[in-house]
Amino acid sequence: MAGVLNLSSRLRKLLDPPDVPAKSPNALRFGVLGAARIAPIALITPAASHADVVVTTVASRDERKANEFAKKYKIPTVYHGSGCYQQLLDDPNIDAVYNPLPNGLHYEWTVKALNAGKHVLLEKPAANTSAEAQQMVDLAAQKGLVLLEAIHWIFHPAGQRVKEIVDSGELGKLKNIQASFALPKVPYGIIFFEDDIRFNYDLGGGATMDMGVYPLSAVRYFSSSDLSSVSSASAIGHVHDPARIDRAMRVHLVLQSSVEADVLIDFAMPGWGPFHIIPRMPKCDIHLELEGGAIDFYNFVAPTVYHSITVKPRGKKARVEKVYKFKDGPGQEWWATYRYQLEAFVDKVRGRTPQTWLAPDGPIKQMQWVESVYAAAEFPARPTSAYYQSSA
Numbered sequence: 046m047a048g049v050l051n052l053s054s055r056l057r058k059l060l061d062p063p064d065v066p067a068k069s070p071n072a073l074r075f076g077v078l079g080a081a082r083i084a085p086i087a088l089i090t091p092a093a094s095h096a097d098v099v100v101t102t103v104a105s106r107d108e109r110k111a112n113e114f115a116k117k118y119k120i121p122t123v124y125h126g127s128g129c130y131q132q133l134l135d136d137p138n139i140d141a142v143y144n145p146l147p148n149g150l151h152y153e154w155t156v157k158a159l160n161a162g163k164h165v166l167l168e169k170p171a172a173n174t175s176a177e178a179q180q181m182v183d184l185a186a187q188k189g190l191v192l193l194e195a196i197h198w199i200f201h202p203a204g205q206r207v208k209e210i211v212d213s214g215e216l217g218k219l220k221n222i223q224a225s226f227a228l229p230k231v232p233y234g235i236i237f238f239e240d241d242i243r244f245n246y247d248l249g250g251g252a253t254m255d256m257g258v259y260p261l262s263a264v265r266y267f268s269s270s271d272l273s274s275v276s277s278a279s280a281i282g283h284v285h286d287p288a289r290i291d292r293a294m295r296v297h298l299v300l301q302s303s304v305e306a307d308v309l310i311d312f313a314m315p316g317w318g319p320f321h322i323i324p325r326m327p328k329c330d331i332h333l334e335l336e337g338g339a340i341d342f343y344n345f346v347a348p349t350v351y352h353s354i355t356v357k358p359r360g361k362k363a364r365v366e367k368v369y370k371f372k373d374g375p376g377q378e379w380w381a382t383y384r385y386q387l388e389a390f391v392d393k394v395r396g397r398t399p400q401t402w403l404a405p406d407g408p409i410k411q412m413q414w415v416e417s418v419y420a421a422a423e424f425p426a427r428p429t430s431a432y433y434q435s436s437a
């Protein structure tokens with residue numbers, strides 16, 4: 046009963062967090078590039094409970110969409126039309142930019158934002174290629190600006206607790222990881238639309254680019270190791286562009302630490318039963334095999350909703366842990382992964398030491414892994430952006 050009450054209280058506050066009584070007078074002013082669907086979840090809602098963040102500006106190419114978005118989310122300044130993204134970057138009243146544009150535009154608008162002197166919270170994956178990611182990371186360092194690729198789940202205490210157990214040696218050496226993020230096949234419009242950016246090759250689409258960021262980052266994070274090789278990879282093409290857009294990807298990875306990993310990514314797992322009409326349950330799990338036992342981490346991407354960490358020492362009784370809040374650290378049980386991430390971003394901008402921060406070369410490694418997966422599956426690399434080519 047207590048579990049159900051906690052769940053309901055957490056969900057209520059997750060979806061409608063209490064506003065802070067007052068924002069600080071010099072709160073960090075965020076501008077949002079594009080009226081993207083993810084922006085309310087990843088920035089606008091988390092910002093409501095952060096005293097040092099205000100979302101002041103949105104730029105959307107379409108005037109009506111721009112105004113509707115601004116009205117709905119109470120954003121005072123709006124730019125629209127063909128030059129609106131640059132107008133936002135030129136606005137001296139903005140300190141930080143949130144970039145949730147399609148993946149293929151991440152590089153161009155992040156480079157432009159950094160050149161305009163703005164800190165950048167950048168949606169995942171950082172770019173279309175590792176070379177683009179490298180340039181962005183170098184530019185941010187050169188300018189002394191904060192650039193964070195939004196691998197939000199790592200900022201939540203649940204993922205960090207799993208890492209702590211792995212690194213503690215309680216279960217011995219890590220041997221194998223199975224990481225899955227896969228959604229059931231449902232009619233268009235329920236999860237994705239037919240013309241979604243995820244299915245557009247030129248915009249950097251593909252399941253490995255999109256959902257793959259999660260299990261691949263989990264393998265990197267829990268193993269603390271780089272990739273040695275992709276020993277097998279099999280892709281299922283998306284119906285609209287089967288040779289270039291992966292609907293699903295299944296890979297076996299060998300890491301430099303000799304840990305091995307199986308990764309499954311799927312935008313639309315077919316149903317089962319007669320005519321495949323019974324939808325499958327989403328998969329969002331990490332299974333870690335260690336010398337002395339195993340750990341199952343359920344729902345690693347959205348742990349605030351619900352998660353479980355089942356620790357199974359070999360020959361002993363299993364235990365289940367749930368960690369919604371740090372013992373000593375920022376946060377509330379209802380904080381979304383995005384809220385923990387925003388806390389860290391602001392701490393970094395303000396010159397404080399965040400509870401968690403990601404290695405500067407993380408976005409580069411992440412894209413190198415994605416490139417290796419596509420190469421092994423004999424799928425083309427995502428296209429280098431025209432802006433990168435013109436500025437190289």
Ligand SMILES: NC(=O)C1=CN([C@@H]2O[C@H](COP(=O)(O)OP(=O)(O)OC[C@H]3O[C@@H](n4cnc5c(N)ncnc54)[C@H](OP(=O)(O)O)[C@@H]3O)[C@@H](O)[C@H]2O)C=CC1
Nearest residue numbers: 079080081082083105106145146147148168169170195242
């Ligand atoms: N961290 C997370 O949990 C999640 C991250 N993401 C990431 O966020 C990014 C955006 O995803 P999502 O919000 O689902 O995408 P949307 O399609 O909803 O938003 C993308 C925005 O980009 C702008 N845009 C600019 N050029 C184009 C173009 N040629 N075609 C389409 N849109 C364009 C549009 O803004 P406008 O027209 O207003 O100018 C649009 O609203 C992706 O990088 C994705 O990987 C997505 C979901 C979850």
Ligand SMILES: O=C1OC[C@@H](O)[C@H](O)[C@H]1O
Nearest residue numbers: 169228243255256259346
């Ligand atoms: O969290 C997510 O789930 C669904 C994906 O398509 C999205 O881009 C991702 O970030």
